[in-house]
Amino acid sequence: MDAPSLLAWYRAHHRSMPWRDIVSPYRTLVSEIMLQQTRVDTVIPYFERFMKDFPTVDALAEAPLERVLERWSGLGYYSRARNLHGAARAVVAEGGFPKDVEGLRALPGVGPYTAGAIASIALGLDEAVVDGNVERVMCRQMAWAEDPKRIKARLWDKAREWLPAGQAADFNQALMELGATVCTPLSPSCLLCPIRAGCAGVHAPDRYPAKEKKAAVPEAVAVAALLRSEGRLLLARRPPTGLLAGLWELPGALGDDLDAALAARVGLSLVEATPLGTVTHVFSHLRLHTTVYEARTAGVARADGGYQEVRWVPSADVDGMALSTLTRRTLRLGSAPTTTPRTPAAKRRPAPPS
Ligand code: SF4
Structure with a gap:
């Protein structure tokens, strides 16, 4: 993994997003929960409106759940709104955001990915993140053809191994940004890729990762x-x-x-x-x-x-x-x-x- 090239590309080309322009644990928590299963361009207006209505974790914790659900209306997956509200109340009850991944993971609705994102992006800790975009980039870089669901532990170990010390915030966001804009599921733009030189899957990126067969929905x-x-x-x-x-x-x-x-x-x-x-x-x-x-x-x-x-x-x-x-x-x-x-x-x- 050529971390310096990836970081240089990210710093020059990353997209502006409201949660990137002003960073705090609360804003990262809200944005990451909203981004679960929802596209960035859909999330941005919801995020901005949410921040106007609930500018701080205290404001969110004090709000009735009914009002939070109203502001979430249309974004889907409403258990996320309930968990976010519960997480805000837990943070306020504890007197502030947890200071490590274990503490973050104890919050409602916060799994390993969201905890890693808050820890690295907002708290500056050397913690890895692995989401769907990162999985795809990693499987292609390593030419791992397995279904990512079956190699979770290996992916997390490799992501930790790749982390450049003290630069986890930008590095994690760079991997995610690369997966979202360059190393896309269909027709990746390998010629524009800053880490093309070390990519084991560059000659047949469509083979990585394995595509799982989806069961028919009733x-x-x-x-x-x-x-x-x-x-x-x-x-x-x-x-x-x-x-x-x-x-x-x-x-x-x-x-x-x-x-x-x-x-x-x-x-x-x-x-x-x-x-x-x-x-x-x-x-x-x-x-x-x-x-x-x-x-x-x-x-x-x-x-x-x-x-x-x-x-x-x-x-x-x-x-x-x-x-x-x-x-x-x-x-x-x-x-x-x-x-x-x-x-x-x-x-x-x-x-x-x-
Ligand atoms: S070279 Fe292509 S397949 Fe490899 S990481 Fe870059 S965009 Fe993805």
Whole structure:
């Protein structure tokens, strides 16, 4: 590994990012948690808004979880927001950030990678990091064709061996930046690579690392209802644990029976429903097809079937609620104000006597 060449390239070419321009353990923690499974250009506006709302770890620790989830809304993988909030509270309870990797790893949601990133980038410690980008660069440099999941320990040992003393912050970020911009998964730009000379995989980079075969994701269907009343929309709050915990959504359920879903989960009787369309959303474990209906119901809404709460929310306030990306997509299907039920394909039955 030609660390001096890699460091020189990084210092000349790295992209400007808000968490790189001003560095602190708190900013590194927030950015690294946000960057888990999310692209840099998606994260930047969320990070900047988050820093305005919660400029310090104390501000985040003091904020109610509901508000944190609102600011996270649309970023996905909401357990990250809950863990981040828990980590901020743990840091404040301990009187400050831990001073080593072991202490950092004890924080909720902080694994070896995030702990290494905070320790090296924000605390200046000689600690390695290995993320997906670093794995790819390393496997190509070493011509290691195995699945990185099977050689974790070897990758971490090699990353520690490569670390130039006292320069872990820039070196780690350089490896990650190289993987993100030059040594990319498809068509790496080897001719522009600062560590090309020592690369054992340069003649066939596509062979490294081994590509794992992904198992087919199971599919499921669900129904959801847009229920309006006097400029308000009925939203239901999901259970405090499990998928999309604590977020608000259009009332509905797994399966294709809207009638049964509304009765079981919000205590309402379906009067009329018009399908607006189907949203397909891919979770890490499930591909979910949700059919959204504009609907009219009878009865008084109440939380049931696992929901924590139901609320008639003024339409202008819906956007500010803690909503998942899936719910935002389902809402878009009904974004045209509808006061008169549509008739084609509508499911109709007589209104119950009042
Ligand atoms: S030479 Fe090519 S394969 Fe090797 S590290 Fe550089 S970009 Fe990756």
